[in-house]
Amino acid sequence: MRTMNDTRRTKDLLYEQVARIGKAACSPKRLELIELLCQGEKTVDMLAREASISMKLASAHLRELRTAHLVETEKQGKHVIYRIANRAVADFWVAIRSLAEDRLVELRLALEQMASHPGEMAPQDRNSLVKLAKKGEVVVLDVRPTNEYAAAHLPFARSMPLEELKNRLAELPVGKTIVAYCRGPYCLMARDAVELLRQQGFDALRLPEGVAEWGIAPVR
Amino acid sequence: MRTMNDTRRTKDLLYEQVARIGKAACSPKRLELIELLCQGEKTVDMLAREASISMKLASAHLRELRTAHLVETEKQGKHVIYRIANRAVADFWVAIRSLAEDRLVELRLALEQMASHPGEMAPQDRNSLVKLAKKGEVVVLDVRPTNEYAAAHLPFARSMPLEELKNRLAELPVGKTIVAYCRGPYCLMARDAVELLRQQGFDALRLPEGVAEWGIAPVR
DNA sequence: CTAATGATCTAAAGATTGTTAGATTATTCT
DNA sequence: AGAATAATCTAACAATCTTTAGATCATTAG
Numbered sequence: 001m002r003t004m005n006d007t008r009r010t011k012d013l014l015y016e017q018v019a020r021i022g023k024a025a026c027s028p029k030r031l032e033l034i035e036l037l038c039q040g041e042k043t044v045d046m047l048a049r050e051a052s053i054s055m056k057l058a059s060a061h062l063r064e065l066r067t068a069h070l071v072e073t074e075k076q077g078k079h080v081i082y083r084i085a086n087r088a089v090a091d092f093w094v095a096i097r098s099l100a101e102d103r104l105v106e107l108r109l110a111l112e113q114m115a116s117h118p119g120e121m122a123p124q125d126r127n128s129l130v131k132l133a134k135k136g137e138v139v140v141l142d143v144r145p146t147n148e149y150a151a152a153h154l155p156f157a158r159s160m161p162l163e164e165l166k167n168r169l170a171e172l173p174v175g176k177t178i179v180a181y182c183r184g185p186y187c188l189m190a191r192d193a194v195e196l197l198r199q200q201g202f203d204a205l206r207l208p209e210g211v212a213e214w215g216i217a218p219v220r
Numbered sequence: 221m222r223t224m225n226d227t228r229r230t231k232d233l234l235y236e237q238v239a240r241i242g243k244a245a246c247s248p249k250r251l252e253l254i255e256l257l258c259q260g261e262k263t264v265d266m267l268a269r270e271a272s273i274s275m276k277l278a279s280a281h282l283r284e285l286r287t288a289h290l291v292e293t294e295k296q297g298k299h300v301i302y303r304i305a306n307r308a309v310a311d312f313w314v315a316i317r318s319l320a321e322d323r324l325v326e327l328r329l330a331l332e333q334m335a336s337h338p339g340e341m342a343p344q345d346r347n348s349l350v351k352l353a354k355k356g357e358v359v360v361l362d363v364r365p366t367n368e369y370a371a372a373h374l375p376f377a378r379s380m381p382l383e384e385l386k387n388r389l390a391e392l393p394v395g396k397t398i399v400a401y402c403r404g405p406y407c408l409m410a411r412d413a414v415e416l417l418r419q420q421g422f423d424a425l426r427l428p429e430g431v432a433e434w435g436i437a438p439v440r
Numbered sequence: 441c442t443a444a445t446g447a448t449c450t451a452a453a454g455a456t457t458g459t460t461a462g463a464t465t466a467t468t469c470t
Numbered sequence: 471a472g473a474a475t476a477a478t479c480t481a482a483c484a485a486t487c488t489t490t491a492g493a494t495c496a497t498t499a500g
Contacts, residue, residue, distance in 0.1 A: 007408050008272055010334065014406045015248035017327040018320040022245030027458080028235035031242065044477060052228055057459060059478060064457095069323040078467040078476050085323060092319045099312045100238040103289040103305060107237040114230065186234045188227050247488080264447060277489060279448060284487095298446050298497040 024068035025096055029053060030061050037071060038090045038212040039144060039183050040151025041083035041220070083220055090217035097185075111185065121179060121205040126214065129179070129207070130155050139173060140207075141180045143193045152211045152218035154181065162189045169200055177203045184210035244288040245316055249273060250281045257291060258310045258432040259364060259403050260371025261303035261440070303440055310437035317405075331405065346434065349399070349427070350375050359393060360427075361400045363413045372431045372438035374401065382409045389420055397423045404430035 024030060032051045036042060042050075048058035062082055065071045070089050074081045084090060100107055132138045133156035140157040142149045149159040160168060162182075172178060178197055182189035185208040197204035211217050244250060252271045256262060262270075268278035282302055285291045290309050294301045304310060320327050352358045353376035360377040362369045369379040380388060382402075392398060398417055402409035405428040417424035431437050 002412070010330070010408065011252070011406060012248060013330055014327065015251045017324050017330070018251055018317050019246055019248040020324060021316055021320045022242055022247070022251065023457095025242030026239055026246040027242070028232060028239040029458095031235045031238055032231070045475095054460080055477070056461085059476095060459080063478085069325075075466090075477095080477060088319055088322045092315060095312060095315045096241055097238050099308050100241045102308045104237050104240060105289075107234065110230070110233055110237070186231060188230065192222070243487095249488095265445095274490080275447070276491085279446095280489080283448085295447095295496090300447060 020068050021070070021092075024065055024070055025092075027061065027064075029057070030065060031093070031096075033058070033061055033065065034070065034084065034089065034093050035183060035186065035212070037082060037084045038093055038217045039148040039210070040218050041081050043079040043081055047082065084217065086219050087215070087217060090212045090219075091215070094212055114188070114191065121207045133157070133179075136176075138177045138179050141178060141193065143180050143182050143189045144187075144210075148183075152216050154211070154214060154216075157181070162193055165193055165196060169197075169202075172197075172202060174202070177205060179205050179207050181207040181210055184208070184212055240288050241290070241312075244285055244290055245312075247281065247284075249277070250285060251313070251316075253278070253281055253285065254290065254304065254309065254313050255403060255406065255432070257302060257304045258313060258437045259368040259430070260438045261301050263299040263301055267302065304437065306439050307435070307437055310432045310439075311435070314432055334408070334411065353377070353399075356396075358397045358399050361398060361413065363400050363402050363409045364407075364430075368403075372436050374431070374434060374436075377401070382413055385413055385416060389417075389422075392417075392422065394422070397425060399425050399427050401427040401430055404428070404432055 025034075029051060033047055036047055036050055044058055044062065045055050047062070048055040051058065053061075062071065062073075066073065070085055071082050072085050074083075101111070129138070129140070133140045133154075140154055141160050142153045142157040143160055143162045143165065145161050146159055149157075149161075153159070160171075180190040180193040180197070182193075187210065190206045190208070194204045194206045245254075249271060253267055256267055256270055264278055264282065265275050267282070268275040271278065273281075282291065282293075286293065290305055291302050292305050294303075321331070349358070349360070353360045353374075360374055361380050362373045362377040363380055363382045363385065365381050366379055369377075369381075373379070380391075400410040400413040400417070402413075407430065410426045410428070414424045414426045
């Protein structure tokens with residue numbers, strides 16, 4: 001015989017488990033860490049530096065992500081390397097972000113303001129961009145750090161980290177359109193790259209999507 | 221001139237907005253309310269009763285969901301009717317649940333234990349089930365309350381709420397397979413319906429998916 | 441009009457998190 | 471071995487959230 005209370009307890013248990021994922025996603029800093037890990041594996045202090053928090057705090061947040069089984073660790077020498085558990089985590093990051101953009105006007109406004117400065121690329125389908133890049137009609141620049149490029153990058157993209165860009169302008173073609181991308185729509189490196197390129201007379205556009213949005217986030 | 225701090229503040233703002241969605245999804249009861257609303261619009265006290273919480277608490281949780289713009293309200297007489305803001309909310313509920321099932325062993329175990337009792341339906345593709353139902357080779361039963369059936373239901377499904385099932389067994393065919401579904405994998409009404417039907421000698425199976433999983437959640 | 445119902449608001453207690461500091465561990469470098 | 475580095479653990483305080491109770495408001499029924 002199944003009682004009402006039995007059913008209640010079972011249900012509570014199920015929703016509690018799902019809420020563990022929600023809890024992992026309810027802190028801005030944890031979301032930022034997830035996005036960083038979508039670019040490739042990183043050590044705790046790399047993550048702390050890039051998210052502008054202390055290593056202690058990063059460690060505490062990563063612990064939360066680990067108990068929710070969203071990230072995995074591996075010890076290498078005196079470093080601990082974190083990575084997302086699998087591609088489903090990257091997909092979830094894209095999904096929650098897109099729901100947030102769908103529902104929250106404030107977020108849409110902030111993004112529009114951000115994008116209005118330099119040339120935002122018209123939403124174009126992926127295949128046609130890849131085709132153009134393959135034929136050499138546009139140059140796709142990956143302006144993230146080299147290790148992130150090494151972990152995964154868009155097809156036919158060239159690595160040119162934002163910090164090096166200023167000194168490597170000579171490598172770029174003058175007539176062609178240059179498309180810069182970085183970690184995704186919340187990362188401002190591609191925006192700054194486009195700003196710099198335009199000041200130098202290049203025809204530059206920003207592609208707001210990164211590897212997570214293209215579904216090619218690196219997983220071991 | 222853009223400063224480092226500027227960039228930081230902009231980023232923090234973006235992640236904070238996304239975290240508002242995470243916060244809405246970090247309480248088990250709020251998740252349950254979202255799932256209930258995926259079945260169709262409901263008043264506060266309907267929601268409170270079905271989620272086994274007080275109306276005050278339900279109201280407080282719904283307030284949170286409303287500030288995250290995941291649900292919308294409409295006043296009708298002395299009732300306030302809640303509904304999910306759009307289909308993207310139902311999709312998100314399915315997405316977070318599926319990530320939880322992917323990552324959390326505890327959840328998979330709990331679901332297996334739940335499912336092992338009655339006959340769980342083999343994961344079958346949707347079109348083939350609809351075809352069988354259309355041809356009348358199986359009977360698909362929607363065992364949710366009638367108002368949820370009215371809001372949206374699977375193609376060719378017949379409404380037969382769990383509470384009425386016992387008294388309406390005569391309406392069911394003896395030779396055919398009966399497929400029962402309810403609100404989704406975390407709802408136990410279909411499980412109980414299958415248990416009852418099998419005791420009565422019917423060939424019954426549970427379809428663990430509901431309208432949210434089929435992408436036909438009702439939205440106004 | 442008055443009473444009852446459905447829902448929200450406010451305030452407060454209790455529980456859970458976020459954040460920081462200090463101590464501790466494991467590993468590498470010298 | 472001793473110092474330095476990377477990371478975690480523990481404990482504590484601050485901040486936030488959950489939950490309940492009491493008061494309040496709007497609407498309907500009598």
